[in-house]
Amino acid sequence: MIRLDNVTKSYLTLRGRKVVFRDFSLDIPEGRNVGLIGRNGAGKSTLMRLISAVDFPDRGKITTTARLSWPVGLTGGLQKNLSGRDNVKFVCRVQGVRRTGIREKMRFVQEFAEIGDYFDQPVSTYSSGMRARLAFGLSMAFDFDYYLIDEVMSVGDANFKQKSREVFAERLQKSKVILVSHSMRRIRKMCEIVVHLDGGRATIYEDVLEGIRAYEAAGGVEGFPRPEDSVQLEEPKVDAADESAEAEERATAAAEAEARDEAAAARARRRARRRARAARRAAGGNA
Amino acid sequence: MSRPDRTPFKIQRDVLYALLLLELSSRFGKSRGGFFWVLVEPVAHLLVPVMIFTFIRARLVPGVEYPVFLVYGFLPYLLFKAICLQIIDGTNAGQGLLAYRQVQLMDVFVAKALAHSVIYAVVFTVVLTGLGMLGYSVFPLRPIELGAVLFLTIGLAFGLGLLFAAISSLMPDARAAIKILFMPLYFASGILFPVTRFPDHWVQLLAINPVLHLVELSRVASVEGYQPMPYTSVVYPMGLTLLTLLIGLMLYRLRYLTKVTV
Numbered sequence: 444m445i446r447l448d449n450v451t452k453s454y455l456t457l458r459g460r461k462v463v464f465r466d467f468s469l470d471i472p473e474g475r476n477v478g479l480i481g482r483n484g485a486g487k488s489t490l491m492r493l494i495s496a497v498d499f500p501d502r503g504k505i506t507t508t509a510r511l512s513w514p515v516g517l518t519g520g521l522q523k524n525l526s527g528r529d530n531v532k533f534v535c536r537v538q539g540v541r542r543t544g545i546r547e548k549m550r551f552v553q554e555f556a557e558i559g560d561y562f563d564q565p566v567s568t569y570s571s572g573m574r575a576r577l578a579f580g581l582s583m584a585f586d587f588d589y590y591l592i593d594e595v596m597s598v599g600d601a602n603f604k605q606k607s608r609e610v611f612a613e614r615l616q617k618s619k620v621i622l623v624s625h626s627m628r629r630i631r632k633m634c635e636i637v638v639h640l641d642g643g644r645a646t647i648y649e650d651v652l653e654g655i656r657a658y659e660a661a662g663g664v665e666g667f668p669r670p671e672d673s674v675q676l677e678e679p680k681v682d683a684a685d686e687s688a689e690a691e692e693r694a695t696a697a698a699e700a701e702a703r704d705e706a707a708a709a710r711a712r713r714r715a716r717r718r719a720r721a722a723r724r725a726a727g728g729n730a
Numbered sequence: 731m732s733r734p735d736r737t738p739f740k741i742q743r744d745v746l747y748a749l750l751l752l753e754l755s756s757r758f759g760k761s762r763g764g765f766f767w768v769l770v771e772p773v774a775h776l777l778v779p780v781m782i783f784t785f786i787r788a789r790l791v792p793g794v795e796y797p798v799f800l801v802y803g804f805l806p807y808l809l810f811k812a813i814c815l816q817i818i819d820g821t822n823a824g825q826g827l828l829a830y831r832q833v834q835l836m837d838v839f840v841a842k843a844l845a846h847s848v849i850y851a852v853v854f855t856v857v858l859t860g861l862g863m864l865g866y867s868v869f870p871l872r873p874i875e876l877g878a879v880l881f882l883t884i885g886l887a888f889g890l891g892l893l894f895a896a897i898s899s900l901m902p903d904a905r906a907a908i909k910i911l912f913m914p915l916y917f918a919s920g921i922l923f924p925v926t927r928f929p930d931h932w933v934q935l936l937a938i939n940p941v942l943h944l945v946e947l948s949r950v951a952s953v954e955g956y957q958p959m960p961y962t963s964v965v966y967p968m969g970l971t972l973l974t975l976l977i978g979l980m981l982y983r984l985r986y987l988t989k990v991t992v
Contacts, residue, residue: 495831520829
């Protein structure tokens with residue numbers, strides 16, 4: 444059970460207080476994979492931070508009886524001056540795992556992350572990919588009722604991605620997920636219900652497609668709809684490479700759209716100039 | 731396995747234990763010979779003035795062995811400075827740790843204060859043992875009183891640390907200004923020689939500094955025949971400790987210190 448009761452959350456900025464939620468209540472149905480969708484700035488990440496107890500409400504109460512993960516794959520939770528090994532030890536201790544348990548988790552993370560000797564080097568010497576591997580491995584080493592995932596989890600090369608997906612699929616046999624994503628394809632694939640955030644209010648949709656429609660109706664695709672996001676289409680068969688590229692696609696989508704508009708405008712200008720020149724030539728020929 | 735059946739007490743204990751080990755290992759494991767360097771700083775702090783003043787043969791503190799005078803002045807001063815600065819920086823340093831829902835910022839502060847208390851306890855035991863072997867009478871006159879003074883020191887460092895942390899998380903630029911406050915502290919706390927050597931109107935001014943009171947109280951409790959500055963008071967640092975702890979903890983409760991960037 445995860446329940447938010449009359450939660451108010453605001454942030455203090457230099458231009459005054461920005462209220463994200465005011466008297467916000469939400470009861471997340473139990474035992475279902477939850478997709479959290481909404482436009483940028485709708486409060487998805489804030490809600491996720493409140494649920495994961497990284498941040499706290501100004502007023503109101505958040506109660507849960509479930510074991511919730513920390514945000515999966517979060518590299519910010521790693522201590523940079525410590526080795527990967529010491530980081531794993533620390534998290535084990537916080538989770539109440541001792542001695543033999545620690546050794547077991549250590550083996551799992553070490554094998555999963557595949558960072559070789561770097562496991563005993565300070566995290567500050569890692570590449571971002573290595574950090575992500577370690578952080579993801581660490582998340583997967585523990586059993587939770589819910590894994591909290593903000594945005595994508597596609598890190599590393601194709602091989603690692605494949606492995607991540609397999610391990611995660613295995614975890615999802617027993618556990619559930621709360622997923623924040625802009626990718627409707629992933630939401631459709633992983634979630635059983637959808638929570639749509641709009642204007643500080645949440646609506647729960649038992650039917651995922653209905654939720655996605657509400658999201659799109661609220662202008663959720665940033666004014667740049669992609670055909671594969673539309674719910675009218677058949678579920679496309681996705682291969683690994685396509686899946687991995689999706690995150691970057693989403694990120695650059697807006698930029699691409701802009702670029703395309705600009706290119707089109709430039710083309711139009713060139714065409715107009717060409718036509719004008721041709722007209723002048725024609726006129727000159729006649730004279 | 732993560733255990734859903736942990737009691738709040740056990741979670742608290744696990745978290746503090748984890749943070750304490752984290753703090754110690756990041757302090758000792760930072761460079762080669764970590765523990766050695768942790769020891770070197772206070773020893774160097776002690777040795778340099780001892781050598782200078784002992785060999786110049788200035789009789790700085792009548793009736794009192796100078797190195798012993800120095801050690802019992804440094805003890806509360808270094809403890810105060812370390813814990814206070816650790817807590818001010820703790821708001822930043824601890825941010826990543828808050829990703830784990832069991833870890834609260836207060837846990838980070840408590841672990842840091844605890845770790846530094848342990849470190850200084852070990853360091854000063856080593857230093858005092860060394861001095862003792864050189865023939866000085868180092869054993870504190872009233873150990874329990876000294877313990878109480880050091881406890882008060884930790885409390886004041888914690889309270890002021892929380893207050894400064896709140897100020898610097900509301901105004902990040904104030905952090906540098908606050909740290910500058912610590913620079914004259916060394917001289918304003920009468921570490922190297924008794925402040926009574928200054929004219930009286932200076933001493934009255936210096937008596938605003940609570941660390942000076944703690945330094946004097948520590949010496950009174952430890953060194954036989956030590957004459958503290960005339961304004962030395964227990965009530966002043968104690969009252970200030972309670973006041974800063976009250977305001978500091980209040981600001982913490984109101985979440986002025988938690989500016990999450992995870």
